[in-house]
Amino acid sequence: MFLVLFAVTLGLRIVIACTLSPFGDEAFYWQESLAPAWGYSDLPPLTAWLIGASEAVFGHGLLPMRLPFLLIGAAIPFQVRAIARRHAGDAAGWQAGTLALCLPLAGSLGVLAVPDVPLTFAVLLAMQGLLGALDDGRRRDWCLLGVGLALAWATHYRAAMPMLGGLVFLLATPRGRAQWRKPGLWLAMGIAAVGLLPIAIYNLQAQGAGVSFQLVERNPWRFHADALVQPLEQAATCTPVAYVALLWMAWSAWRRRGEAPFDAIGSVAGTFIVAYFVLGLFADDVRFRVHWPLPGYLLLCAAWPSLPSSSTWRRIVHAGFALALAGLFGGFAWLGLAASGDGARVLANLKAFPSHFTGWRESAAVLQGELLHDSGALVVADNFMLAAELRFALGGPRTVYSLDSPLNVKHGRAPQLAAWRIDEAGLAMHAGQRVILAVDETSLRERETRGWLGSICARVDIVGPLSRLDLFDGRRRIAFYDARARATPAPAQNPDDCVVWMAAYLAAPH
Structure with missing residues (x-):
C-alpha cells in the first residue's frame, strides 16, 4: 500500500x-x-x-x-x-x-x-x-x-x-x-x-x-x-x-x-x-x-x-x-486545475481562484512582444513578485527592476532588492531611459490599492498605456505602460490624477 x-x-x-x-x-x-x-x-x-x-x-x-x-x-x-x-x-x-x-x-x-x-x-x-x-x-x-x-x-x-x-x-x-x-x-x-x-x-x-x-x-x-x-x-x-x-x-x-x-x-x-x-x-x-x-x-x-x-x-x-x-x-x-488557464477558470467559478499561480505566462508573453519592438528598454514591475515572475519567464540574464511596493517590505524583500540595486534607487541611475512598466493591479488589498497605484506616476514618468490583461473576469489585471525612468520621485499628487490608478479603477469589476 x-x-x-x-x-x-x-x-x-x-x-x-x-x-x-x-x-x-x-x-x-x-x-x-x-x-x-x-x-x-x-x-x-x-x-x-x-x-x-x-x-x-x-x-x-x-x-x-x-x-x-x-x-x-x-x-x-x-x-x-x-x-x-x-x-x-x-x-x-x-x-x-x-x-x-x-x-x-x-x-x-x-x-x-x-x-x-x-x-x-x-x-x-x-x-x-x-x-x-x-x-x-x-x-x-x-x-x-x-x-x-x-x-x-x-x-x-x-x-x-x-x-x-x-x-x-x-x-x-x-x-x-x-x-x-x-x-x-x-x-x-x-x-x-x-x-x-x-x-x-x-x-x-x-x-x-x-x-x-x-x-x-x-x-x-x-x-x-x-x-x-x-x-x-x-x-x-x-x-x-x-x-x-x-x-x-x-x-x-x-x-x-x-x-x-x-x-x-x-x-x-x-x-x-x-x-x-x-x-x-x-x-x-x-x-x-x-x-x-x-x-x-x-x-x-x-x-x-x-x-x-x-x-x-x-x-x-x-x-x-x-x-x-x-x-x-x-x-x-x-x-492541476491551477496549472492551466481553463482549469483556473473552473476554479474561479467555484470561488477557489488560484490567484498566486495565474497571469504570469500571459504577462510574460505581452512583455516579450513589447521587447521585440525595443529590446533596449528597461523592464520594471510594480512589485517584487511580478518582477521575479517576469525575470523567470525571460530566463535570467535580463534585469527586471521593482518599484518600492509595500509588498516588498511586507515580505522582507526590500533590503535584498536594494542590495542588488534593482529597486527604485537602482532604477534612478538610468534616468531618462525608456521603461516598459508592468503593473499588477490586483496584488494589494483593496484599501491599499488606490494609494499605491496613484503614487506610481510620481515614481516614473508615464508616457502612455501599451496594453492590458484582464483575466478571469477581472480577478487578475496586469497593465503595461510606456514610461521613462526618473532621477528622483516627483512631488506627491492626488491619486485620481494618475493614469495608472484611474485605468485600474475603470477596469475593476464594480
Whole structure:
C-alpha cells in the first residue's frame, strides 16, 4: 500500500511541478539563486543554493528549479518509516510511512521549490540521529543530529523550533536530563552551530536585515485574538478527523514520556504544536503559516504504530487518515486545475481562484512582444513578485527592476532588492531611459490599492498605456505602460490624477 501510494503521489507531483506556474515566492528564490551568497534578506542560503545547483546541471525551467525539492520531498516518507521501524519493526515502519503520505501537506511536498521541504527533511534527519544516539550512544548518530540541525539553520530561521523542542526533551524527561553529561550532545551542538555561520555572515554584512525581518518587522509582538482560529486552520489543513487523531497521538506520547521513544517524540512534536500556537497569538498573522507544525505531525505518524490504543481510537485514526488522503488528492486536483488557464477558470467559478499561480505566462508573453519592438528598454514591475515572475519567464540574464511596493517590505524583500540595486534607487541611475512598466493591479488589498497605484506616476514618468490583461473576469489585471525612468520621485499628487490608478479603477469589476 505504501509503495503504490508513494508511486501515485510522486507521479502527480512530477506532472504538476512540470506545468504549474511559479508561485511568487518561488520565483524570488530562483532569482536569489542567480546571485549566490551567504544569505538573503528573507532566508538563509540553502533554498537558493539548491535551485542554482539544479539549474546549473539541467538548465532553466520549471522542473529543474523544483527537482531538488521533489527528490527531498520523496525521501521524507522514508524518513518517517525509518523512525518507526527502529522501535516497532518493519510493518510498523510501512504503516507510519503510509500515514505520512496521507497528510495533504506531506504528500504534496516538493511540488513547489520552497524552504519547508529541506527544513522538514532536516528536522526528521536530526530526529533520526537523536533517537539513534539515545539508543546506542554512537558518535555517528550524534553527528547525524548535528548535521540535521545545521541543515535546518542553513534553510530557515524556523530551525529555532526543533532546537526548542530538543531543549524541552533535555529538561522535561529523565532520559533527556541524562544527556547533559554526554560528550556526544556537545559534539552535535558544535556541528549544528556550523549551520549558523551563513546566518551570522549575512547579517553582519547586511546590518542584521534577515534577523530584523524575522524577529521584528514581520511580527507585531502583541496579542491578537483572531489568531485563536489557528486550530481551525490546522484542522482544515490536516482534515478535521486526522487533526483530532494527531492531537490524541501528541497527548498519548507526552503521557508516556518516561518511555522510549515517546519521550523524545512527544517532547519535540508537542513543542511544534503547542509553541507554534502560542507564538501565533503574538506573532505574524498576515502571512501563510499553516505549514509550520508539519514536522511535528510527521513525528507523530512515526510514533503511532507503537502507541497503545483502543479499537475506537484505531478506527478514528484510520478514518481520519483516509479522509486526509481524499484531501490530498483534492489538493492535487486544485493544483492541476491551477496549472492551466481553463482549469483556473473552473476554479474561479467555484470561488477557489488560484490567484498566486495565474497571469504570469500571459504577462510574460505581452512583455516579450513589447521587447521585440525595443529590446533596449528597461523592464520594471510594480512589485517584487511580478518582477521575479517576469525575470523567470525571460530566463535570467535580463534585469527586471521593482518599484518600492509595500509588498516588498511586507515580505522582507526590500533590503535584498536594494542590495542588488534593482529597486527604485537602482532604477534612478538610468534616468531618462525608456521603461516598459508592468503593473499588477490586483496584488494589494483593496484599501491599499488606490494609494499605491496613484503614487506610481510620481515614481516614473508615464508616457502612455501599451496594453492590458484582464483575466478571469477581472480577478487578475496586469497593465503595461510606456514610461521613462526618473532621477528622483516627483512631488506627491492626488491619486485620481494618475493614469495608472484611474485605468485600474475603470477596469475593476464594480
